[in-house]
Structure formats: structure tokens, C-alpha cells
Amino acid sequence: MSTQSGLGDHLNPCNAVFGSLRAAGLTLDLAYQGIDQKEWGRLFAKADQIGLQEQIKDLLTGGLVNTSEHRPALHTALRNLDKSPVPHLGQDVMPAIADVWQRIDGLCNKWVGVTDLIHIGIGGSDFGPRLAVQALAHSTNKTNRSMRVHFSANIDSAELSHILERAQANSTKVLIVSKSFSTAETMLNAKTIINWFKAKNLTSSQIQNSLFAITSNTKAAESFGIQKENIFPFWDWVGGRFSVWSAVGLPIALQYGFDTFKQLLSGANAMDQHFASAAIHQNLPCLLALALFYQQHKHHSKAYAVVPYAHALELFPFWLQQLDMESNGKSVDRQGNFVKVSSPTVFGSAGTNAQHSYFQLLHQGPEVIPVDFIAVKAAMSTLPEAQEHHNALLANCLAQAQALAHGKESTDPNLSYAGKRPSNLIMLPKLDAYHLGALLALYEHRTFCLGALWNLNSFDQPGVELGKVLARPIQDALKNDAPFNSDAFDGVTASRIDFLKK
Ligand code: F6P
Numbered sequence: 155m156s157t158q159s160g161l162g163d164h165l166n167p168c169n170a171v172f173g174s175l176r177a178a179g180l181t182l183d184l185a186y187q188g189i190d191q192k193e194w195g196r197l198f199a200k201a202d203q204i205g206l207q208e209q210i211k212d213l214l215t216g217g218l219v220n221t222s223e224h225r226p227a228l229h230t231a232l233r234n235l236d237k238s239p240v241p242h243l244g245q246d247v248m249p250a251i252a253d254v255w256q257r258i259d260g261l262c263n264k265w266v267g268v269t270d271l272i273h274i275g276i277g278g279s280d281f282g283p284r285l286a287v288q289a290l291a292h293s294t295n296k297t298n299r300s301m302r303v304h305f306s307a308n309i310d311s312a313e314l315s316h317i318l319e320r321a322q323a324n325s326t327k328v329l330i331v332s333k334s335f336s337t338a339e340t341m342l343n344a345k346t347i348i349n350w351f352k353a354k355n356l357t358s359s360q361i362q363n364s365l366f367a368i369t370s371n372t373k374a375a376e377s378f379g380i381q382k383e384n385i386f387p388f389w390d391w392v393g394g395r396f397s398v399w400s401a402v403g404l405p406i407a408l409q410y411g412f413d414t415f416k417q418l419l420s421g422a423n424a425m426d427q428h429f430a431s432a433a434i435h436q437n438l439p440c441l442l443a444l445a446l447f448y449q450q451h452k453h454h455s456k457a458y459a460v461v462p463y464a465h466a467l468e469l470f471p472f473w474l475q476q477l478d479m480e481s482n483g484k485s486v487d488r489q490g491n492f493v494k495v496s497s498p499t500v501f502g503s504a505g506t507n508a509q510h511s512y513f514q515l516l517h518q519g520p521e522v523i524p525v526d527f528i529a530v531k532a533a534m535s536t537l538p539e540a541q542e543h544h545n546a547l548l549a550n551c552l553a554q555a556q557a558l559a560h561g562k563e564s565t566d567p568n569l570s571y572a573g574k575r576p577s578n579l580i581m582l583p584k585l586d587a588y589h590l591g592a593l594l595a596l597y598e599h600r601t602f603c604l605g606a607l608w609n610l611n612s613f614d615q616p617g618v619e620l621g622k623v624l625a626r627p628i629q630d631a632l633k634n635d636a637p638f639n640s641d642a643f644d645g646v647t648a649s650r651i652d653f654l655k656k
Pocket of ligand 1: 276277278279331332333334335336337340394395480615618
């Protein structure tokens with residue numbers, strides 16, 4: 155192996171010189187994974203055996219990787235800023251994408267006097283834009299500082315009512331964001347907002363001008379009453395949890411400007427290019443996936459933690475939970491066979507808060523739980539003390555990884571730390587739109603590689619349907635005081651409904 159790769163004489167990414175495993179400005183440090191050269195050799199052989207490189211090519215060139223729904227997963231086309239052709243069903247998808255970019259840009263320049271933007275959507279129609287808007291809030295080049303951006307996802311009216319208490323109806327715009335345009339939470343929240351507008355005496359044309367839809371089901375949006383020119387489409391080949399790059403990311407552009415949104419796409423695109431072209435042993439998403447796959451099997455780990463040492467990335471674990479567990483939390487492989495191992499449980503929160511919560515278990519719990527540490531080199535506030543805080547933040551991040559790796563012996567078992575607990579460090583030079591885009595794309599691709607290693611279709615989510623279907627008759631039974639047919643439910647559910655109706 156050439157020393158130019160930074161891996162030294164051995165094909166061991168854990169021994170790479172810090173900074174040599176880098177893509178789109180992000181550095182990956184695997185030094186505390188504790189995986190030796192021979193074990194990496196086996197992992198690379200596994201990648202070869204499953205044709206990982208070919209599978210990546212298939213993903214990026216529109217292969218039907220969503221095998222159950224017979225669709226490609228072309229979210230990378232959404233950040234293909236140079237518009238090189240991406241064929242799907244004999245047509246280039248780029249002109250339609252570029253048209254939406256133009257419309258987003260146009261809208262950013264059009265809105266004046268808007269005080270409140272309410273984004274309604276859930277799951278993939280919420281996590282990404284909510285995370286990005288929060289993560290970039292410290293950035294200095296906000297274009298629309300006076301506009302408040304609110305997110306409402308939950309069907310619990312407490313979330314929406316908190317927003318409506320603060321919003322000014324006459325100058326509020328609403329984005330109804332739903333790929334299917336049928337998700338119960340989103341449709342109910344949308345109807346409640348329309349009632350709120352009416353209660354505030356807005357005319358129907360004022361209401362119509364305030365409502366926008368972002369969806370792949372444009373017909374349903376039209377039937378709901380959204381004006382054609384206020385509908386921003388995306389497509390069935392964009393999975394919900396991969397959709398922040400589409401018009402679903404509109405609040406990012408509206409809050410920070412279209413150029414910032416383009417920066418987000420550009421960082422993700424740089425990661426895509428790395429993913430497409432780097433050899434597996436230098437390919438960041440592949441290495442992250444192989445390392446987690448290894449630790450999961452070695453330690454029978456059922457969970458892993460992600461801890462961003464950046465308060466602005468506080469929502470990153472929520473976004474990642476959907477990405478990983480909705481994609482890969484499965485018991486059946488691509489051929490329909492049962493599997494014993496798939497996605498570990500993902501949990502996490504911002505460091506240093508996390509240290510005062512579950513780090514006890516990470517250090518001394520009986521199960522080995524791999525950790526992804528994410529850190530940002532540049533401080534993220536303008537306080538005079540920012541650098542002092544930042545040094546303390548980074549010191550804690552490095553120290554926790556060191557403690558997990560090396561542990562500490564003691565004659566008192568209660569005071570000893572086993573050590574040899576694996577972690578990664580992913581380092582961003584600064585938290586701006588470009589590097590945020592790269593970080594999200596890094597994890598998207600890692601999720602795909604893990605799916606490939608477990609032989610799963612990462613692009614469907616049939617497991618979320620049953621609960622939705624069962625909720626409907628329960629909702630009907632709860633509706634009024636009329637007696638309900640308890641025989642239609644199992645005994646436990648019937649008695650719970652009974653209790654709620656009394
Ligand atoms: O939770 C299931 C799910 O279908 C997710 O995959 C999706 O991101 C979310 O619901 C919202 O769906 P939609 O965008 O269609 O409203």
C-alpha cells in the first residue's frame with residue numbers, strides 16, 4: 155500500500171495518518187476502532203464478496219435498489235449541481251430538478267414582510283429541514299433574519315398550538331410537506347391551521363395564497379385546495395428520509411438564502427463523488443459501515459451511540475435514527491429470507507450533555523456500545539469566551555474517546571474501566587452548509603453500505619404501516635360518546651378505549 159494514501163505500509167485504516175482519510179472537507183479517524191490489519195483484510199474481502207463497489211454504482215446510476223417498490227433511490231440527483239444527465243425510465247431527471255431549484259430561488263427573492271413560516275410534515279418530511287435550520291442558526295449570513303421558522307410534526311396539538319400562539323396570521327406562510335400527501339399527522343395539522351386562519355378572519359384567497367405544498371402526490375395537493383403555482387413537486391424515487399435535498403429543504407433556502415441551500419447540496423455532492431470514486435479502503439462511508447459491522451459482530455452490540463460535540467447538531471441523532479432504523483431495522487433480506495442481525499438501535503444527544511446521562515453505561519455497562527463522536531474544529535458562537543468554551547468542549551470529546559479506548563485499571567471493580575470500547579471521530583472544519591451537507595451524505599451512504607452488508611433493501615419501510623391502520627378504528631371509537639363495538643378490538647385495547655371514553 156502506498157504511503158501517499160496515508161495508510162502507511164499496512165492496509166489498516168486505523169493506522170491512517172490523521173487527516174488522510176478525508177472527503178468533502180470531513181476527516182474520519184478510526185484509530186480507536188481497534189481493528190487490526192488482518193481483520194480489515196477480512197472486512198475488505200467481505201465488501202468484495204458482496205460486490206459493494208458494484209452495488210454503489212448501481213445506487214448512483216439509478217439501478218432499482220428499492221427492490222420491493224421496484225424503484226431507484228436517486229436522491230444524489232437532487233444535489234447534482236452540474237446537471238450532468240441522470241436517466242430514469244428513458245428520461246433525464248435533471249431538467250425537472252433544475253426547474254424546482256429555479257422556483258425555490260424565485261420564492262426566496264419574492265417574499266417580503268413574512269413574519270412566520272410554518273413547516274408541517276413528519277418523519278423524513280421534518281427531520282432534515284428541522285435539523286439544518288437549527289444547525290445553521292449560528293451562521294452569520296442569514297438573509298431573512300426577521301422571519302420566524304416553526305416546525306410542527308406531531309399530531310399532538312400541543313406542538314402546533316405553541317406555534318399558533320406566537321405566529322401572526324396575516325403574515326404567515328405555511329408549507330405542507332408530505333411525499334404521499336396523506337400522512338395522518340400532517341393532514342390534520344394542515345386542516346387545523348386552515349381553521350386558525352379562518353378564525354383570524356383571513357379571506358379564502360388570503361388563505362390560498364398562504365398555503366404551499368411540497369409533495370410527490372401533486373394531484374392530492376390540488377384536491378386539498380393548494381393552488382397549482384404553490385405546489386413544489388418531488389418524485390417517487392426520492393425516499394422520505396433522503397428528501398431534505400429536494401423542495402422539502404425549502405425552509406433552509408427561505409431562511410438562509412438559496413446560495414446557502416446550494417452550499418448544502420454542494421457538500422453532499424462532493425461526498426457523493428468521493429463515494430463513487432474512492433477505493434473501499436479509503437472510502438469514508440464504506441469504512442464507517444465496515445467498522446460498525448465488525449464491532450456489531452465482535453461484541454454482539456445491539457446499539458450504537460452518536461454524540462455530536464456541537465450543540466447546533468442536537469437534532470442530528472433524531473435524523474439519524476430515522477435514516478438508520480427505518481432503512482435497516484428489518485428481519486427479512488432482499489430475497490425474503492429471515493435474518494438475525496440488522497440495524498442496531500441508534501441513540502445519542504449533544505456532548506457534553508450526553509456525558510451526564512448515558513455515558514456511565516458506555517464506560518462501565520456490560521455491553522460494548524460503539525460510539526460515533528462528531529466534532530467541529532471552529533467555535534460556533536460569537537461570545538467573547540467562545541474559544542474558551544470550545545476548547546473545553548473539544549477536550550471533553552477527545553477525553554471521552556480516550557477513556558473508552560484505554561479504560562483504567564483499579565483493584566476496586568466498581569472503579570475500573572474495561573477500555574477497548576470502539577469509537578470513531580468525524581471532524582468538520584466548521585459547521586456551515588457545505589460541511590453539514592457532506593456529513594448528512596456521509597451517513598446516508600453509510601446506511602446504504604450497511605444495508606448492503608446485511609443484504610437488506612434500505613429503501614422501504616413496511617413495518618410502519620400496521621400501527622397506522624390500527625389507529626383508524628380506535629380513533630373512530632374515541633370520537634364521540636356513542637358506545638363502541640368492543641368485539642372489534644382485542645380485550646386490552648377495548649378496555650383502554652373504554653377507560654378513555656368515560
Ligand atoms: O414513518 C413512515 C413515513 O412513511 C416515513 O418514511 C416518511 O418520511 C414519513 O412517514 C412521512 O411521510 P410523508 O412525507 O408521505 O408524509
